[in-house]
Amino acid sequence: MTSTEDLRGKVADALRRSRERSTTLTESVDDDELVRQHSKLMSPLVWDLAHIGNQEELWLVRDVGGREPVREDIDHLYDAFQHARADRPALPLLSPAETRGYVREVREKVLDVLERVPLEGARLVDQGFAFGMIVQHEQQHDETMLATHQLRVGAPVLHAPDPAPATRPARREVLVPAGEFTMGTSTEPWALDNERPAFRRQVDAFFIDTVPVSNGDYLAFIDAGGYDDERWWSAEGWTFRKQANLVAPRFWKRDGDGWVRTRFGVVERIPVDEPVVHVSFHEAAAYAKWAGRRLPTEAEWEKAARFDPATGRSRRYPWGDEDPGPEHANLGQRHLRPAPVGSYPAGESALGVRQLIGDVWEWCDSGFEAYPGFAAFPYREYSEVFFGGDYKMLRGGSFGTDKAAVRGTFRNWDHPIRRQIFAGFRCARDVLPDEAR
Numbered sequence: 507m508t509s510t511e512d513l514r515g516k517v518a519d520a521l522r523r524s525r526e527r528s529t530t531l532t533e534s535v536d537d538d539e540l541v542r543q544h545s546k547l548m549s550p551l552v553w554d555l556a557h558i559g560n561q562e563e564l565w566l567v568r569d570v571g572g573r574e575p576v577r578e579d580i581d582h583l584y585d586a587f588q589h590a591r592a593d594r595p596a597l598p599l600l601s602p603a604e605t606r607g608y609v610r611e612v613r614e615k616v617l618d619v620l621e622r623v624p625l626e627g628a629r630l631v632d633q634g635f636a637f638g639m640i641v642q643h644e645q646q647h648d649e650t651m652l653a654t655h656q657l658r659v660g661a662p663v664l665h666a667p668d669p670a671p672a673t674r675p676a677r678r679e680v681l682v683p684a685g686e687f688t689m690g691t692s693t694e695p696w697a698l699d700n701e702r703p704a705f706r707r708q709v710d711a712f713f714i715d716t717v718p719v720s721n722g723d724y725l726a727f728i729d730a731g732g733y734d735d736e737r738w739w740s741a742e743g744w745t746f747r748k749q750a751n752l753v754a755p756r757f758w759k760r761d762g763d764g765w766v767r768t769r770f771g772v773v774e775r776i777p778v779d780e781p782v783v784h785v786s787f788h789e790a791a792a793y794a795k796w797a798g799r800r801l802p803t804e805a806e807w808e809k810a811a812r813f814d815p816a817t818g819r820s821r822r823y824p825w826g827d828e829d830p831g832p833e834h835a836n837l838g839q840r841h842l843r844p845a846p847v848g849s850y851p852a853g854e855s856a857l858g859v860r861q862l863i864g865d866v867w868e869w870c871d872s873g874f875e876a877y878p879g880f881a882a883f884p885y886r887e888y889s890e891v892f893f894g895g896d897y898k899m900l901r902g903g904s905f906g907t908d909k910a911a912v913r914g915t916f917r918n919w920d921h922p923i924r925r926q927i928f929a930g931f932r933c934a935r936d937v938l939p940d941e942a943r
Contacts, residue, residue, distance in 0.1 A: 507834075508627055510511065510624075513625050513633065513634055514620055514621070514625065514634075515635070517620055517625075517634045517637045517641075517772070518617065518620060518640070520637075520638070520642060520910050521613070521616070521617070521620075521637070521643040523639075523805070523908070524641050524644040524645050524908070524910070525609075525613060525644070525909075527645070527648045527838075527908070528555060528558060528609075528644060528647075528651070528852075530664075531551070531648060531651045531652060531655065531664075532551055532552070532555050532602075532651070534655075534663040535551070535586070535658075535663055537601075537603075537727065538706060539551070539658065539841060540552040540555075540941040541595070541599070541601075541602065541659075542595075543592075543594070543595045544657045544659070545652050545654070545657040545660040545926065546591070547590060547591065547652060547657070547926055548590045548650070548653065548654045548657060548926070549591050549594045549650075549654075549849050550594060550595055550599070550730060551651055551654055552599060552600070552601075552602050552605050553584070553594045553595075553597075553599055554647050554650060554651050554654075555605050555606075555609060555620065555651075556580070556583075556584055556599065556605045556608060556609070557586065557647065558643070558644045558647050559582040559605070559608050559609035559611065559612045559613075560577075560581065560584040560612075561584075561640060561643050562574050562609075562612050562613070562616055562640050562643075562644070563575070563577070563612045563615075564581070565636055565639065565640055565884075566615075566616045566619055566636060566637065566640055566847055567612060567615045567616060567619065568937070569630070570619060570623055570630065570631055570636050570637075571615065571616075571618075571619035571622075571623065571678065573615060573693045576608070576611055576612055576615065577685070580600065581606075582696055583597050583598070583599060588745070589746065593601070599772040608632070611718055616640075620637065626785065627905075629883070629884075630884055632695075633695035633696075633891075634695070634696070634748060635695060635696060636884075638695065638696030638910070639698070639884075641696075641910050641911075642696065642698070642910055642911045645907070645908035645910055645911040646911055648839075648906075648908065649904070649906040649907055649908075649911075649928070650838060652906040652928075653697060653906070653926050653927060653928065654665075655770055656757070656769070656926070657674035658771075660768055660771060662770055662771035662772050663770075663771065664770050664771075664842060665842070665853055666839065666840065666841050666842040666869040666922075667841065668841060668843065669843070669845035669846065669849060670838060670842045670845070670849070671846060672779070672845060672846040672847065672848040672849035672850075673848050674717060674847060674848035675716045675717065675848060675851075675854075675858065675860060676714075677716055677858065678715065678716060679713045679715050679716060679935075680695060680713065680714060680716055680810075680857050680858045681711065681712075681713055681937070681941075682709070682711065682712050682713070682714055682806065682809055682810050682857055683711055683815060684709065684711035685708070685709070685711050686706045686707060686708050686709075687707060687709065687808075687809045687813045687818075688704050688706060688707075688812075688819070688822055689704070689705060689706075689805060689808055689809070689820070689821040689877070689915075690702060690703060690704045690705055690706070690877050690915055691703075691704050691915045694822065696910075697913070697916075698888060698889070698914060698916075698917075699882055699883045699884075699888060699889050699890075700874075700876070700877070700880070700889035700917050701877075701879065701915040701917060702877065702879075702880065702881075702915065703877065703878075703880075705877055705878050705879065706825075706894070707805050707809075709805050709806055709809050710936075710937075711937045712802070712806055712934050712935065712936060712937060713934060713935045713936075713937065714802055714806065714807075714810045714932065714933075714934045715859075715932040715933050716858060716859050716860055717781075717847040717848055717860055717861055718782070718844075718847060718861055718865065718866055718868065718930050718932045719781065719782050719790075719793065719930060719931055719932060719933060720777050720778060720779055720780060720781060720782060720847045720933065721777060721778050721779070721780050721781070721782050722778030722779065722784040722786070723782070723793075723797075724755070724793060725765070725776065725778065725812065727792075727793045727797070728753075728754055728786045730796070732792060732793065732796050733747065733752060733754070733792075735796075737795075738792040738793075738795045738796040739788065739791075739792045739795075740791060740792075741789065742788065742789030742922070742925050743787075743789075743791060743792055743896075743922075746786070746788050746789065746922075746923050747789075747792075750923075751872070752786075752789065755767075755782060755783065755784045755785045755789070755925070756784040756785075756925040756926065757769070757784055758776065760776075764776070769842070769843060770842055772940060775920070777843075777846075779846040779847060780843065780844045780845070780846055780847070781844045781847055781865050781866045781930045782866075782929045782930050782931075783844055783863070783866050783904075783926060783929065784925050784926065784927075784928070784929070785869075785929060785930060786922060786923050786924060786925045787801075787869045787898040787922035787923075787924075787929075788922055788923065789925075790869045790929075790930075790931035791869075791871065793931075793933075794931070794933045797933060797935050798935070799933035799934060799935045800868060800871065800933065800934055800935060800936075801869055801871040801931060801933065801934065802868075802870055802871065802932070802934035803870055803871055803872045804872035804899040804901065804917075805869040805872070806870075806934055807862075807868065807870050807899075807901045807902070808820075808901065808914065808915070810855060810857060810859050810862065810936055811823075811824045811855055811859070811862040811863075811902070811914050812824065812855070812914045813855075813856065813857065813900075813913075814856040815824060815856060816856065820857070820914070821855075821914060821915055822913055822915075823853075823863060823913060823914050824853060824854065824855035824856070824859065824862045824914065825852060825853050825854065825855070829909060830853075830863060830864075830912075831911040832863075833850070833852040833853070834850060834852055834853035834863065834864075835850055835853050835861070835863040835864030835867045835903075835909075836849065836850065836861075836864040836867070836905045837863070837864045837903060837908060837909050837912065838907070838908045838909060839903065839905065839906055840905070841905055841909075842905070843905060844860070844865040844866050844904070844905055844928075844930070845864075845865055845905070847860075847861070848860060848861075849861060849865070850864075862901075862902050862914075863902050863903055863904070863912060863913075863914075864903050864904065864905060864907065864912075865902075865904060865905055866902075866904050866905075866928055866929060866930030866931075867900040867901070867902060867903060867904050867907075867918060867927060867928055867929040867930070868900065868901050868902050868929070868930060868931050868932055869898060869900060869929060869930075869931045870897075870898065870899040870900070870901055871898070872898070872899045873894070873896075873897060873898065873899070874892055874893055874894075874895065874897040874898075874899060874919040875893055875894065876889075876890070876893050892919065896921060896922065897918060897919040897921060897922075898919065898920065898921075898922045899918070899919055900918040900919060900920060900927075900929055901916070901917070901918065903916070903918075904927075904928035905928065906928050907928075
């Protein structure tokens with residue numbers, strides 16, 4: 507059992523780490539670039555930073571702390587539901603200097619609240635939930651800001667060491683046995699409402715790849731004319747491919763008889779051993795069909811990640827119940843790229859599947875729906891209003907996801923046409939009759 511003081515320390519450390527990352531992402535460019543919209547798909551970086559502070563003020567200063575508002579007059583400017591991203595540059599936003607002062611003042615008040623509020627009792631504060639929610643919110647926006655950095659044009663401003671080389675597992679795929687497993691969670695203290703509650707889910711036997719699809723694998727699809735062959739695409743995917751004139755993953759460009767990509771301002775040859783990234787759901791599904799396979803469903807992905815056949819229980823993470831360490835996964839912007847396929851054997855699941863956490867978000871062939879017994883908490887707009895749209899699920903996190911904002915049950919979702927996010931995929935397939943055991 508974690509003591510209250512230890513929990514306060516954990517919360518304070520998570521708040522500090524998230525703010526250090528936000529600062530890195532916003533201080534690495536000048537004020538002109540902070541207020542500029544680098545893509546219609548994204549907010550100006552200065553909006554993201556003030557929005558982070560505003561959400562922290564709303565939930566931790568005003569609600570949990572019961573304090574007077576810091577800047578109630580700006581609430582409407584930083585309400586994501588009131589203003590589309592494309593419209594945000596025209597708003598009377600706080601200047602970069604005002605934004606930095608605002609988030610600093612809010613954080614000072616939050617740390618005072620943390621020292622005083624009991625972290626037990628009411629559901630919003632029990633085990634530090636509201637603080638964990640805000641930490642995850644900031645880290646999610648940090649990943650969004652990292653995607654904005656990928657979209658900006660100019661010299662590199664972010665730097666990180668490259669990941670180590672890797673060796674692929676001996677097996678290309680593993681069998682996930684048929685049967686029930688526990689999906690979701692009712693016990694993870696900082697789990698968000700769409701991860702809850704835990705329930706038993708029946709899954710038929712299937713095979714899943716031990717590693718994500720690599721750039722080298724995906725180049726074979728391109729070279730085989732995969733983007734020009736309607737057979738591999740769904741009707742919606744083919745329409746999107748033609749309208750968007752897709753010929754390769756986003757940020758790739760032909761260079762003579764090969765390909766290069768732009769990665770955070772660096773132009774480089776395509777590294778064939780890395781997981782492919784910046785592909786839409788439609789591209790992932792087309793590749794899978796071309797390869798004679800398919801994308802896993804969300805339930806299949808989670809079973810491959812969490813199910814331990816030796817005990818029959820579901821783990822918090824593929825490797826076990828301990829929090830992610832640098833030996834387990836590529837997380838937290840530690841490297842500004844996915845690690846080579848086959849990396850992190852210490853992060854392997856009980857069934858022998860690697861890189862399920864970190865490196866690239868993985869598209870799953872499922873829509874975003876509530877689990878049985880779902881209850882919105884603490885507000886409908888986090889999950890409930892998105893159920894039933896055209897969204898496809900993304901699981902596992904990327905190299906730009908922080909350890910506080912990903913776990914074996916964490917659910918992400920986006921429109922199937924999105925390519926600016928750090929998304930890749932792995933393939934699965936049904937068990938053939940002569941393979942049944």
